[in-house]
Amino acid sequence: MSLTTPVISDADAVFPGEHWYFYWKTSASLWESKIAEYQGRRIIVPLNWSFHSETGDKYDFAYSRPETDLKKLVDLAHKYNKEVVFFLPLTPVPFLANGGIPSLLARNIAVNREGLAYSFLEGEDNLNKLYSFYDPRVFKAFSRYVRHLGQFFVEKGIGVGMYGIRGGALERGEFRSFIEDRSPIFLDSFQKFLMAKKEENRDLVISDPEVEETLIKEFQATIEQVYLEEARTQLSSNWEGEFDISFLGADSENFFQRINGQDNIQRYSSSILNSVSRGLLPSSVLLKNDIKKGILGRQLKEVVVNSFLEMQLRPDYYDENELGLLRPLTFxxxxxxxxxxxxxxxxxxxxxxxxxxxxxxxxxxxxxxxxxxxxxxxxxxxxxxxxxxxxxxxxxxxxxxxxxxxxxxxxxxxxxxxxxxxxxxxxxxxxxxxxxxxxxxxxxxxxxxxxxxxxxxxxxxxxxxxxxxxxxxxxxxxxxxTLKIRHLPVDLEDGVELFWRSRGASFNELNYEEVRRLSLYNPTSYKRKVKVQILKNFALMKVLDEANVKVQSFQNGIDIELAPEGGVSLDIGVFT
Amino acid sequence: MIESETIMAVYGQVNFTTQESRKVVSSYALLYVFDANGNIDRDVLENLYCDVYGDSSYLGHPLYIGPFEDLEILNQYAFKLCSQLNAADITMVSVSEYNAIIERESKPSQLLLGLYEEGNTIKNLDRKKGLFSKIFS
Missing domain, CATH: 3.40.50 (Rossmann fold)
Structure with a gap:
């Protein structure tokens, strides 16, 4: 038990995970040294709306505070050969106070479908709450914000990519977007939507909660689309696309664990893989850095940073002939x-x-x-x-x-x-x-x-x-x-996670058509065993990145013993 | 940090469907139940519900524990849970109380304290104490 409050290092607060850079958390005079020291090639800059405007009316993009100078940030990154992309939240997001909405506009707290106010614990032990995006004043201010942002980008000649992001969390295995809201202001807007629907279709009757839920989803999708269209139009020259982000530790069950100082690494580990399988980009920015130092950090690096994130940001990497990037294996x-x-x-x-x-x-x-x-x-x-x-x-x-x-x-x-x-x-x-x-x-x-x-x-x-x-x-x-799907059976003990990735064979691997990488992670506190069967037309090529693990290979299989926090990857060649 | 002996429960109103007529009825339910070690295992909550109320005439809810006809019945269940887990007390917080507290607090410790102070705490006076607790009480 520690009797002192853990000190969060400045670097952890500014670079909270997966290349994200929180520019508002440090002085602009320190940007250069931080960017120069940063090991990664890519820098993801999520935009903090409320940092550029407290009222939602007037905007500061390098006009008064140097920390709002996004042009300087891009120039510094380029100076050190880093690639910048911007993430523009299209929904409330849990890593920003008030979900990112300027403080004067944060009047209607957003609530989830249980009626509970959305609340999150971020890495510095602050509670963040979300405020409703269904308030018409918020939408008007958002329009002004993206217009000012677009003008700033054009005036300064900022040519880097911009992605719209929709925040959410996996709640009991299902993705729930934070645009979902049941606050009074949402219900008020929904009633107006229903009236408009009834004018279109006089026979519309809300006979049961399922019909109502369907209409709520339709309304929600409409509003989501309105925010997206506004951003895409105003930032058209930089717009690259949009995707959903699944924030680890942001679901309600996890929240009650986390406010009691309990982090369930096993659950995060599984959420990463579940997110990727649903096409959601996992983000660990809410989690404290110390829990990401072990196997979870490794998993985030291998599955998210070096694979899934690149695929999202560089669709050209999806090319079948690309040898370098390991893509998630999908059947x-x-x-x-x-x-x-x-x-x-x-x-x-x-x-x-x-x-x-x-x-x-x-x-x-x-x-x-x-x-x-x-x-x-x-x-x-x-x-x-x-x-x-x-x-x-x-x-x-x-x-x-x-x-x-x-x-x-x-x-x-x-x-x-x-x-x-x-x-x-x-x-x-x-x-x-x-x-x-x-x-x-x-x-x-x-x-x-x-x-x-x-x-x-x-x-x-x-x-x-x-x-x-x-x-x-x-x-x-x-x-x-009856189908020709070639895959290896893996016998896993409880709690061990696996992830398969694949790439084409390189010039010195011509005996193979494909190389598959099996990564194993043990986020539990116990020793765990794994057995991989090697079938016909598969061959173990190499064992790599061994940590707290024993690997024994036999003619028809591989036995692996993973100590707590253990991990290993196996490259397996596939041939005909 | 709340003491491990204290259980917190957040309750609200949820739609339940009756087994036979498939009628949807809004009733009280436990949404989240946790102590200092995290969430209380759903099996523990469900098994106790079945023990106390037998086969329900409602379809089980995939996420929440209930239905409870009124607050008194909900509190009785909460007390039984507290006894079963041999906790010192259980604090019941409604969704609206929770929302009012969360809106003003900015740190987890303040939130937990607020929930404890403003919720309805039911004490387990029959709690059996272990030898260690007896010596130090």
Whole structure:
């Protein structure tokens, strides 16, 4: 037990994690020395709205305080060969006081769906609260802010990239954006939205809480879009895109642990991987630096900084031919858009898909709960599985699905709730292409269609969901036995996390088609064992970054013993 | 920092669905229950709920413990929880009380103190003390 208050180093406060730079936490006269000393190549600068304006009316961009001079910051970074990107919050964010809103405008505290005021513990032991983005005064001030910011960037010739960020947290495994609000000001705005909807559609009746929830989501998405459009328009010459950030330690359950001085590293470790699998950028800026010194820090560096973050910021790195960057290994893309909630259809959880993936392909998936993934013709979809719910399909999605199938992907379609028009189109497609439909009954009716390397598997989701969990998992296991997905089984003890990444083989690795890196992390306080089976067409190439670990390799496998805070990576070559 | 002997519970009103008619009813529920070691295990809370109230005519809520018809029943449950965990007391804080406290406090220690002082604390007077506590009490 320590009897003294831990001192947070200045560097930790200014660079709180994953290359983020809090410029407002230090004097502008110290920027140069801090940037010069910083080891990373990239500097991410989240913009602090309230630091540039207390009232929301007048803005300071280098006019009075030197700490607001973003041009100087960019110039200094370039002087030391660093690359700067700006993050512009499009929602309230937990690392800024009042969620980032200028103090005079912070009048309506935002509350979550339980009715609790949003509150967060940041790294310096301060409680931050969020204030509502649904206050019209806040939106007007936001418009002024992005307009002033855009003008400043143009006047000063700042040419670096700007990304919009939406803050949120994984609450019991589901991402919740901090734009979500149930404060009185939100409810007031929502009532106005409902009145407008009722004028459009006089038959609209809010018959039950589910219908109301759907309308709330629609309203929320509309407001989110309004803020995004405003920012994108005013900052068009710098705008690079936007993404969701999952703040570690920001969910309500964690909050009550953290105010009691308890940090659950195991939970953070799992949240990092869960976030990445959902396309969310994890951020550890709320966590104290001392807990990030061990295995958690290593995981953040390997999974986030050196892999996922780069992929988000440099989409060109996604190129198949790029040898340097290890990309998260993805076999599955599961879509669950819930665009049609009035149609009853079991979700992937109820269909037992996640349990199956957890057992055999842990974290090797991308889950798409909201946003429509733009289909790229160049995307290699061979040996990858795509999961669609019939009830989510619209014309665009339906065509994407068929394109994936024709490009050699494995497509799974839960036909429950599928519109008859699409069923007829599918039948016509099969007839026109003389495709044979093989039908079997195994826990549900399954239709399987093959075209070249591609497979289309159509099944009745509602009857599959009626089976017990074991039967549902057997369903997926049997189907996957018929597909050509090459992966290694890993036997993990409780609490150990793993993450697979992949890259193309380099010139001196020509025996292999692909190199996969398996990283193992033990965030628990106990010794843990892991067994990796080496199957045909796989070979262990090297063991790297060993820390508190014993590795023994045999002809058909590798035995690993991880001490607490232990970690290791294995490079495994894949050949035909 | 609150003492490990003290439990804190935040409660609010939540929609529950009845088993048979699938009717949605708003009722009291425990949203978060924690002590100095962190959140109290959900299984402990759920098992106690089942022991006290038997099979509920409501569908279980995936996130919260309840329903409780009124505040008196909620407090009775809280007292039973306190006895089961052999804690010195349990402090019940409503969502609105919580929000008022959080809005004015800026440090976790102040927040915990505010919750303890302004919540409704139920003492466990029958608490069994261990030998160590007896010697030093």
């Amino acid at each position: 599955f893309e599961a879509f669950e858009l819930d665009t049609n909630p009035s149609v009853a259809s079991p979700n992937w959880q109820e269909l037992g898909l996640w349990e199956f993936i957890e057992d055999h392909y842990k974290w090797c998936y991308q889950y798409h709960p909201t946003y429509i993934k733009e289909w790229s013709e160049e995307e290699n979809c061979q040996n990858k599985c795509y999961f669609f719910h019939g009830k989510d399909l619209d014309q665009k999605y339906f065509h994407n699905m068929l394109k994936i199938f024709m490009n050699g992907g494995y497509v799974f379609l839960n036909r429950t709730g599928l519109d008859n028009t699409f069923l007829k189109k599918l039948e016509t497609f099969f007839l026109e292409n003389s495709l044979e439909v093989e039908t079997v009954n195994f826990h549900t009716i399954i239709h399987s269609i093959t075209l070249g390397e591609g497979r289309l598997i159509i099944f009745e989701g509602d009857s599959l969901a009626d089976n017990n969990l074991e039967q549902r998992i057997t369903f997926w296991t049997k189907i996957f036995e």
